[in-house]
Amino acid sequence: MTRTAAAEITGRRDELAQAVVSAQFARRPALRDRYGDAGAAKCAEDLRYHILYLAEAVAADSPRLFSEYAAWVKVLFAGLKIPASDLRDSLEILREVVAERVGGPVADVAARCIAAALDGLPHVPDEPVAHLDPAAPHGWLAQRYLDALLAGDRRTATTLVLEAVEAGLPVRDAYLHVFQPTLREVGRLWQLGRISVAHEHFVTAATQATMSMLYPRIFAAERHGLALVATCVSGEMHEIGIRMVADFFEMAGWDTYYLGANAPAAAVVRAVRERNAAVLAVSATITAHVGAVAELIRQVREGLGDRRVHVIVGGYPFNIDPDLWRSVGADGSAAGAEDAVTLAARLGGAEFQDAGGGIAAA
Numbered sequence: 001m002t003r004t005a006a007a008e009i010t011g012r013r014d015e016l017a018q019a020v021v022s023a024q025f026a027r028r029p030a031l032r033d034r035y036g037d038a039g040a041a042k043c044a045e046d047l048r049y050h051i052l053y054l055a056e057a058v059a060a061d062s063p064r065l066f067s068e069y070a071a072w073v074k075v076l077f078a079g080l081k082i083p084a085s086d087l088r089d090s091l092e093i094l095r096e097v098v099a100e101r102v103g104g105p106v107a108d109v110a111a112r113c114i115a116a117a118l119d120g121l122p123h124v125p126d127e128p129v130a131h132l133d134p135a136a137p138h139g140w141l142a143q144r145y146l147d148a149l150l151a152g153d154r155r156t157a158t159t160l161v162l163e164a165v166e167a168g169l170p171v172r173d174a175y176l177h178v179f180q181p182t183l184r185e186v187g188r189l190w191q192l193g194r195i196s197v198a199h200e201h202f203v204t205a206a207t208q209a210t211m212s213m214l215y216p217r218i219f220a221a222e223r224h225g226l227a228l229v230a231t232c233v234s235g236e237m238h239e240i241g242i243r244m245v246a247d248f249f250e251m252a253g254w255d256t257y258y259l260g261a262n263a264p265a266a267a268v269v270r271a272v273r274e275r276n277a278a279v280l281a282v283s284a285t286i287t288a289h290v291g292a293v294a295e296l297i298r299q300v301r302e303g304l305g306d307r308r309v310h311v312i313v314g315g316y317p318f319n320i321d322p323d324l325w326r327s328v329g330a331d332g333s334a335a336g337a338e339d340a341v342t343l344a345a346r347l348g349g350a351e352f353q354d355a356g357g358g359i360a361a362a
Helices: 004-010 013-027 030-059 063-079 084-101 104-123 139-150 155-166 171-191 197-213 240-251 266-274 287-304 316-322 336-353
Strands: 227-232 256-262 279-283 310-314 331-336
Touching: 004 030, 004 084, 004 104, 013 030, 013 084, 030 063, 030 104, 030 287, 063 084, 063 104, 063 171, 063 287, 084 104, 139 155, 139 171, 139 197, 155 171, 155 197, 171 197, 171 240, 171 310, 171 336, 197 240, 197 331, 227 240, 227 266, 240 256, 240 279, 240 336, 256 266, 266 287, 279 287, 279 336, 287 310, 287 316, 310 316, 310 336, 316 336, 331 336
Parallel strands: 227 256, 227 279, 279 310, 310 331
Antiparallel strands: none
16 A cells, blocks of 8 residues: 555545544434534544544554554543543544545555454553553662652752762663653653643653763763764654664764754755764654655655665654564664664674674663
8 A cells, every 4th residue: 555545545634534523423412412512623633633543554554553543542532531432433433434435445454454443442451551660670760760750850850860870870771771661651641641741741851851961971982983863754753762762872882963853854864974874763653654754764765866874763653563664665673772773783784793782881
């Protein structure tokens, strides 16, 4: 299934969303009494997101992508006291509407994606398992770090990590066992409606600040003469994951050029060329941005001509579907920062033989 074909769903999402809501409210008049006109408008907004994520799953021919999205929505709706039956009904009607109004192979793939989501919904708990575990390595530190940040005490949180590192905690372990599970737990708490967007942004900003205080240790690793460019796709604002990837490459002796969030394709191509980068790492944390990853890689390949660069992708959608990297034109995907360094070494073979043997203790 081509992205051009799946784009027909995206391009008509307003029409399709309104058709689904109209049909759902017509079949269940009690919904109008429960939600009113404002609620109907919010339902249409939700459907537009459903359709956007469905289109990406169709483009990649990956029912798993849409199933995971639907599971995430079920948990979100549970926190908002929206019955799971409302989500199920809307997805069933969406399948009918796409078949009637779009039809053809696109509708067939969409139907498979929606069917997979519907089959999985009954098995999705209303509350996912917490990401912090006191029994995990440095779990006590991660919990105290999160507690301090949710209390708005950035100074205490930062001090906890810095003192642990001074006492011998490797920087890589601070990333893997403190920062990473904390950020995932914050996402879970937001999904459950227990914290606000403000909390989430505060924790992320505070963690980035703490990471920057560890840079003297990160940059102390012996250099190997290889360069990495790391970026999020245009439109992607969740940058801390790709920043961690860049830092792990630094700890492995690479020279990194971190572009951060929302980098335009032309700037990425120029950076790869100017830095003579051996590897380009691209991150997307939202499934709706998978198409943007594919387009960025296409423009990079085209812009570089005969110049070869290994492209590694990562982020939530690529962890859901381990084969998704193939559909976007990458050379591989990594589940995390440490795996990305290992993958780069494998892709480069003998050329990278000194740059993938392990990360310095920092």
